[in-house]
Amino acid sequence: xxxxxxxxxxxxxxxxxxxxxxxxxxxxxxxxxxxxxxxxxxxxxxxxxxxxxxxxxxxxxxxxxxxxxxxxxxxxxxxxxxxxxxxxxxxxxxxxxxxxxxxxxxxxxxxxxxxxxxxxxxxxxxxxxxxxxxxxxxxxxxxxxxxxxxxxxxxxxxxxxxxxxxxxxxxxxxxxxxxxxxxxxxxxxxxxxxxxxxxxxxxxxxx
Amino acid sequence: xxxxxxxxxxxxxxxxxxxxxxxxxxxxxxxxxxxxxxxxxxxxxxxxxxxxxxxxxxxxxxxxxxxxxxxxxxxxxxxxxxxxxxxxxxxxxxxxxxxxxxxxxxxxxxxxxxxxxxxxxxxxxxxxxxxxxxxxxxxxxxxxxxxxxxxxxxxxxxxxxxxxxxxxxxxxxxxxxxxxxxxxxxxxxxxxxxxxxxxxxxxxxxx
Numbered sequence: 001x002x003x004x005x006x007x008x009x010x011x012x013x014x015x016x017x018x019x020x021x022x023x024x025x026x027x028x029x030x031x032x033x034x035x036x037x038x039x040x041x042x043x044x045x046x047x048x049x050x051x052x053x054x055x056x057x058x059x060x061x062x063x064x065x066x067x068x069x070x071x072x073x074x075x076x077x078x079x080x081x082x083x084x085x086x087x088x089x090x091x092x093x094x095x096x097x098x099x100x101x102x103x104x105x106x107x108x109x110x111x112x113x114x115x116x117x118x119x120x121x122x123x124x125x126x127x128x129x130x131x132x133x134x135x136x137x138x139x140x141x142x143x144x145x146x147x148x149x150x151x152x153x154x155x156x157x158x159x160x161x162x163x164x165x166x167x168x169x170x171x172x173x174x175x176x177x178x179x180x181x182x183x184x185x186x187x188x189x190x191x192x193x194x195x196x197x198x199x200x201x202x203x204x205x206x207x
Numbered sequence: 208x209x210x211x212x213x214x215x216x217x218x219x220x221x222x223x224x225x226x227x228x229x230x231x232x233x234x235x236x237x238x239x240x241x242x243x244x245x246x247x248x249x250x251x252x253x254x255x256x257x258x259x260x261x262x263x264x265x266x267x268x269x270x271x272x273x274x275x276x277x278x279x280x281x282x283x284x285x286x287x288x289x290x291x292x293x294x295x296x297x298x299x300x301x302x303x304x305x306x307x308x309x310x311x312x313x314x315x316x317x318x319x320x321x322x323x324x325x326x327x328x329x330x331x332x333x334x335x336x337x338x339x340x341x342x343x344x345x346x347x348x349x350x351x352x353x354x355x356x357x358x359x360x361x362x363x364x365x366x367x368x369x370x371x372x373x374x375x376x377x378x379x380x381x382x383x384x385x386x387x388x389x390x391x392x393x394x395x396x397x398x399x400x401x402x403x404x405x406x407x408x409x410x411x412x413x414x
Contacts, residue, residue: 123397196369
């Protein structure tokens with residue numbers, strides 16, 4: 001029995017190249033989970049096979065800009081002339097239904113989310129060693145060394161922001177890391193500030 | 208991989224009759240755990256079959272009182288003319304070895320521990336409903352109704368202290384409750400304040 005019935009917004013972030021996407025996928029493979037991956041809104045046209053409300057919410061430029069004006073995005077960015085953003089109303093609806101909403105975003109985006117949703121759970125994924133991160137960033141193949149250098153500097157800046165997160169999880173093994181995030185979600189629901197309200201209701205015999 | 212290598216002191220507490228002892232036992236049945244149950248020190252004589260360092264540390268009254276004087280107890284109490292207490296040095300040694308030290312104590316004792324070990328994890332066990340607690344307290348058998356009334360009043364005072372704990376766990380099912388405490392322990396190790404020091408060491412390439 002879970003005292004806190006509202007879902008959690010779980011932000012998975014960390015330096016580029018750390019394996020956030022793989023961990024997020026492993027998380028969704030945990031049996032009997034009630035996780036929802038946050039669906040983004042975009043102004044770009046759907047590609048073949050993409051489904052409205054599954055891959056993206058597809059909207060016009062005018063609609064998106066109205067959304068920005070009305071503060072309807074948790075975070076958004078413009079990329080190659082198209083907007084991409086996370087609509088707040090969608091997330092709130094899922095949380096109210098008790099779903100755990102998982103967002104996987106870059107460090108800068110995560111810190112923006114922190115300001116709008118202080119209640120969310122912020123998990124910073126880190127490599128098991130500095131060498132492991134360098135190996136991953138340099139192993140992607142054919143880039144020029146200046147590009148690799150730029151990436152390393154970005155990773156350096158990013159991994160110094162760990163202290164802004166609630167939890168630090170090592171990506172030594174992807175299933176181990178996903179499992180620890182699952183434990184974090186279970187523990188967060190039991191936190192006194194999230195559960196005491198329902199507990200007092202139970203004790204008053206009202207539920 | 209766990210960034211925080213020091214063990215956690217986990218205090219399991221809650222109103223009398225809530226089933227703390229059963230949950231603690233279920234916790235120790237979790238496979239591959241590294242839990243240690245805190246061994247108390249006492250001045251009473253060993254009973255048949257009791258083993259020094261397993262059931263209790265048996266000491267003389269003089270030794271125990273010297274311990275009190277030197278502040279060597281996490282908490283202690285006198286009961287029917289004999290002392291019982293939790294020695295700090297034993298706990299500290301286990302934590303340093305990376306063991307999770309589990310203590311199961313009454314609410315008043317737990318609040319004393321909080322003052323001495325703010326770093327510990329405090330879990331408050333609650334019944335799934337007020338009725339469940341009343342049923343348990345009154346079902347123990349042959350006590351007079353005045354004794355039952357006294358217990359109910361004690362439970363009422365105790366369960367209003369939930370807000371002083373870090374987590375609230377419902378004892379709806381003993382294995383479910385134990386499993387949630389296990390998740391709490393895993394999550395606590397990943398907390399930024401416990402893990403960032405080791406993380407920065409890793410990033411400096413020192414480990």
